[in-house]
Amino acid sequence: MKKTITLLVMMLVAVTGFTQSFVMINTGNQQKTENLFKDSNLKIHYYNDNFVLATAEVVDKNMIVLDSPAFAGNDAYYIVYCGKENQQDYLAEIKAKALFSDDNIMIFNQAVKPYKNDGTIAVFNKEAKRAVANRDFPFVTEENAVIREMMNQVNMDSLEATVQYLQDYQSRIWNSDNAFAASDWIAGRMEALGLEVEQQPFYASTWTGSGQAAPNVIGIQRGTLYPDTYVVCGSHFDSFSYEAMYGGGACPGADDNATGVASVLESARIMTQYDFEYSIIYCAYGCEEMGLYGSEAYASRCQQEGMEILGYFNNDMNGYLYGDQIHIDCIYPNSVAPIGDYYMNVGSVYFPELPIRHVNFNEGDSDHTSFNNHGYMGIYPFEDYQHYSPNIHTTNDLIGPSVNSFEMSQQYCRMNIGCLAELANPVIDDNVIVVDELDEEIVRYEVYDLMGRIVNKDVNNLESGVYIVRYTTKKGNVLTKKITK
Numbered sequence: 438m439k440k441t442i443t444l445l446v447m448m449l450v451a452v453t454g455f456t457q458s459f460v461m462i463n464t465g466n467q468q469k470t471e472n473l474f475k476d477s478n479l480k481i482h483y484y485n486d487n488f489v490l491a492t493a494e495v496v497d498k499n500m501i502v503l504d505s506p507a508f509a510g511n512d513a514y515y516i517v518y519c520g521k522e523n524q525q526d527y528l529a530e531i532k533a534k535a536l537f538s539d540d541n542i543m544i545f546n547q548a549v550k551p552y553k554n555d556g557t558i559a560v561f562n563k564e565a566k567r568a569v570a571n572r573d574f575p576f577v578t579e580e581n582a583v584i585r586e587m588m589n590q591v592n593m594d595s596l597e598a599t600v601q602y603l604q605d606y607q608s609r610i611w612n613s614d615n616a617f618a619a620s621d622w623i624a625g626r627m628e629a630l631g632l633e634v635e636q637q638p639f640y641a642s643t644w645t646g647s648g649q650a651a652p653n654v655i656g657i658q659r660g661t662l663y664p665d666t667y668v669v670c671g672s673h674f675d676s677f678s679y680e681a682m683y684g685g686g687a688c689p690g691a692d693d694n695a696t697g698v699a700s701v702l703e704s705a706r707i708m709t710q711y712d713f714e715y716s717i718i719y720c721a722y723g724c725e726e727m728g729l730y731g732s733e734a735y736a737s738r739c740q741q742e743g744m745e746i747l748g749y750f751n752n753d754m755n756g757y758l759y760g761d762q763i764h765i766d767c768i769y770p771n772s773v774a775p776i777g778d779y780y781m782n783v784g785s786v787y788f789p790e791l792p793i794r795h796v797n798f799n800e801g802d803s804d805h806t807s808f809n810n811h812g813y814m815g816i817y818p819f820e821d822y823q824h825y826s827p828n829i830h831t832t833n834d835l836i837g838p839s840v841n842s843f844e845m846s847q848q849y850c851r852m853n854i855g856c857l858a859e860l861a862n863p864v865i866d867d868n869v870i871v872v873d874e875l876d877e878e879i880v881r882y883e884v885y886d887l888m889g890r891i892v893n894k895d896v897n898n899l900e901s902g903v904y905i906v907r908y909t910t911k912k913g914n915v916l917t918k919k920i921t922k
């Protein structure tokens with residue numbers, strides 16, 4: 438009898454293999470994280486500077502077993518940002534059991550309502566990749582006049598128009614008709630700029646329900662020399678508030694995150710007027726608020742396809758100014774320090790007076806994390822990690838109380854352009870005028886031949902010859918220049 442049982446157990450082991458456990462391993466230093474990525478016993482799903490979440494074949498003493506077997510009845514685990522002092526009340530409210538909790542976070546095996554603000558990350562049964570820079574970031578020593586010209590074109594009215602338009606949807610909850618309409622509207626804006634546009638559908642299983650989310654919008658501007666190497670920026674367009682979920686209120690999401698979408702679209706509006714050696718991708722994601730679903734769907738596909746991405750720049754909340762000095766708080770893990778250094782470098786060359794800090798934010802997260810976890814260097818320049826808009830995720834996330842400074846949004850957008858452009862390398866034709874002395878937006882230009890006849894052509898696409906270009910700026914100033922092509 439005993440023998441039979443032993444045999445039966447052996448057969449079961451042979452059929453099912455070992456039970457795989459969902460584990461947490463504290464790291465705290467990058468070398469340890471790197472070693473874990475090399476460990477064939479582990480399939481890593483998520484990592485940050487402090488810990489790794491993985492499926493382990495064999496459990497050892499360094500692992501905290503959170504769940505076993507792993508991913509048995511759930512598609513994902515959820516990290517929720519909630520400080521120790523609030524955890525008891527929070528658990529009572531959501532009526533769920535946490536697999537783990539420490540001073541700042543809790544981990545669940547089911548989708549749960551976030552504690553407060555942006556505070557949930559869904560961790561799927563996919564293999565993460567450690568972020569590596571496949572090449573060094575350039576060290577910028579002086580301004581590029583063409584890039585400065587791009588930055589000078591960032592227009593506050595244009596930013597405000599986009600924020601107002603998105604705010605006017607009242608709410609853009611991830612699977613609502615409004616969110617789908619917003620996705621279509623952003624796709625239309627990108628198409629009008631001549632980008633290759635794709636709307637990437639994806640499925641989400643969230644604490645508010647499951648189904649198709651409003652699709653990501655991905656717009657590509659092809660590089661002239663390296664069309665298959667990319668520089669990426671992105672923002673989420675969905676919004677969220679408890680008032681909108683439970684009736685009686687809206688979630689206009691002006692600061693969170695119409696301002697980010699405005700920055701991405703304004704960058705595209707300006708940068709599509711130029712050619713670059715590398716391709717630039719402009720993204721707008723759905724369903725960030727429920728756990729970074731949209732960016733996860735896109736970044737994991739980029740990893741799967743082996744796309745080479747030189748850097749990812751996130752745009753999420755840039756319109757609430759606390760105090761009177763515009764400043765930028767950069768959120769990123771130490772594991773992607775090279776892109777952090779690069780951001781600071783670009784800032785110090787173009788805006789030496791602008792305070793930029795690297796901060797550790799433990800009240801939430803955003804879409805750069807999806808890129809970091811799929812092998813890419815991504816960074817999140819944020820409005821202020823201690824004093825961000827108090828109105829996000831409420832009916833009051835509006836222009837005025839929540840977006841109180843388009844000057845600040847303009848600064849963020851200029852930095853976004855600077856970082857993208859320095860990496861993507863603008864193609865500078867010596868014969869094309871750089872109106873760097875003109876600190877005004879050009880609204881129109883006409884090209885004339887030497888006989889004074891108007892030549893109905895783009896200044897970048899002229900046949901050889903001598904031409905006169907007449908620029909009109911937004912303030913109504915007119916400037917004439919002679920160019921030789």
Ligand SMILES: [Zn+2]
Nearest residue numbers: 555693694753
């Ligand atoms: Zn956000």
